[in-house]
Amino acid sequence: xxxxxxxxxxxxxxxxxxxxxxxxxxxxxxxxxxxxxxxxxxxxxxxxxxxxxxxxxxxxxxxxxxxxxxxxxxxxxxxxxxxxxxxxxxxxxxxxxxxxxxxxxxxxxxxxxx
Amino acid sequence: xxxxxxxxxxxxxxxxxxxxxxxxxxxxxxxxxxxxxxxxxxxxxxxxxxxxxxxxxxxxxxxxxxxxxxxxxxxxxxxxxxxxxxxxxxxxxxxxxxxxxxxxxxxxxx
Numbered sequence: 001x002x003x004x005x006x007x008x009x010x011x012x013x014x015x016x017x018x019x020x021x022x023x024x025x026x027x028x029x030x031x032x033x034x035x036x037x038x039x040x041x042x043x044x045x046x047x048x049x050x051x052x053x054x055x056x057x058x059x060x061x062x063x064x065x066x067x068x069x070x071x072x073x074x075x076x077x078x079x080x081x082x083x084x085x086x087x088x089x090x091x092x093x094x095x096x097x098x099x100x101x102x103x104x105x106x107x108x109x110x111x112x113x114x
Numbered sequence: 115x116x117x118x119x120x121x122x123x124x125x126x127x128x129x130x131x132x133x134x135x136x137x138x139x140x141x142x143x144x145x146x147x148x149x150x151x152x153x154x155x156x157x158x159x160x161x162x163x164x165x166x167x168x169x170x171x172x173x174x175x176x177x178x179x180x181x182x183x184x185x186x187x188x189x190x191x192x193x194x195x196x197x198x199x200x201x202x203x204x205x206x207x208x209x210x211x212x213x214x215x216x217x218x219x220x221x222x223x224x
Contacts, residue, residue: 040217041216041217042201042203042214042215042216043157043214045211048211055211056211091156091157093157101145101212102162103157103159105156105157106156107155107156108156
């Protein structure tokens with residue numbers, strides 16, 4: 001069964017450092033999402049791509065976060081500089097075109113900023 | 115924007131039936147999805163309601179009432195493995211993005 005891949009699974013970094021997360025969606029899924037999930041809360045959408053284009057990044061803190069999906073396949077989310085409040089689970093998901101109510105999530109990257 | 119409210123925790127025993135409610139306030143609401151998430155795991159899709167009424171998928175059913183801005187997830191014949199967090203998520207008509215609810219932690223005891 002096809003799955004969304006993410007790496008790394010865990011990342012510990014010091015505040016003010018840069019950190020990057022990688023996501024490879026299910027093959028053929030045009031839509032890719034990055035979510036942030038704080039413990040005990042629901043996932044919050046950070047950015048949504050349709051192929052290589054950003055469809056929604058209204059909740060992305062653009063002063064420190066950036067995301068790209070250059071070839072419309074895999075994607076990278078970067079934080080620079082990291083802050084203590086960025087500690088969370090970062091989830092990647094994908095869905096078939098058009099954007100869908102049924103999204104497939106990867107295992108996530110657990111980020112701890114010290 | 116959207117906001118979706120759920121009870122924080124529900125407890126039940128094996129074999130029982132439990133209902134997890136979701137009330138939403140939204141503009142441009144398109145439909146309601148439900149996701150399950152075990153501790154440390156990724157959310158997995160359970161069900162979706164685009165229209166009012168009941169959708170049944172095995173032991174799980176989901177209901178939507180647009181006039182009441184309300185939906186619920188019904189879990190029957192509860193098993194220990196059903197202990198998890200459950201999220202409703204509203205799909206909006208703009209960018210068709212999902213907005214997740216506050217989440218309900220279900221604890222199933224023997």
